[in-house]
Amino acid sequence: MDRREFLATTAIGASCWRDMLEAPLSVQKSVSASRLPRWRGFNLTEMCVAEYRSAYREQDFELIREWGFDFARLPLSYLCWTDPADWTNIKEDRVKVLDRAIDLGKQYGIHVNLNLHRAPGYCVNPPKEPLDLWTDEKALDACAIHWAHLAKRFKGIPNDRLSFDLLNEPAAIPEERYVRVVKKLVGAIREHDPNRLIIADGLKWGRYPVKGLVGLGIAQSSRGYDPMRVSHYKASCCRRGELSGAGLAARDAKR
Helix, strand or coil: HHHHHHHHHHHHHHHHHHHCCCCCHHHHHHHHHECCCCCCEEEECCCCCCCCCCCCHHHHHHHHHHCCCEEEEEEEEHCCCCECHHHHHECCHHHHHHHHHHHHHEEEECEEEEEEEECCCCCCCCCCCCCCCCCHHHHHHHHHHHHHHHHCCCCCCCCCEEEHHHCCCCCCCCCCEEEEEEEEHHHHHCCCCCCCCEEEEEEHHHCCCCCHHCCCCCCEEEECCCHHHCCCCCCCCCCCCCCCHHHHHHHHHCC
């Protein structure tokens, strides 16, 4: 059995469990931060790095649906649609690529989740941003501008089709700094699209929930990385000695 056949076979089982546990999206009354469906799916990474690669492919959405999944997360780099010398200069022709992905999601019954993987002032991956989102007002204002732009562009698309995931895997930073940033970004989105479903990753690379976000009316996203030696086996993003819980704790303590 090759990889494709294996995934298709396991997807059948996942789809059966999904049907037993909940009604399909087409018959659900609403999708909200307090009532998230059991979405299952994949990252589509065409706009995950600074260099714009290509438009999202219909065959990927078709395959996700064929395998019985219903979720596509689009990790995005803001550098794909802006000028590195002027973060407020948003290039509409590049943002239009997202229109196509959202339309394909509608066509194939797949929820699309937009995530800023690289935001002005922060990314979990190198290279490091020139400013720090958690402490620099210029970076935070620029990040809010980008989310406000996306909120205006996609206002009115139902939450069962589209959600926003603010920032990918915030690192080991003080909770109060993260909460301050999230409040700013949530406010920028809701100014233009008050009902948009918004999700915030947990702290320490998505591994810990954030109590300070309770009351904002947003959902939280976590990571099932443990045990790291399994989930990140030979992953290039992890250096040797950091795969164990003890290794991660030691790294957190240094920061």
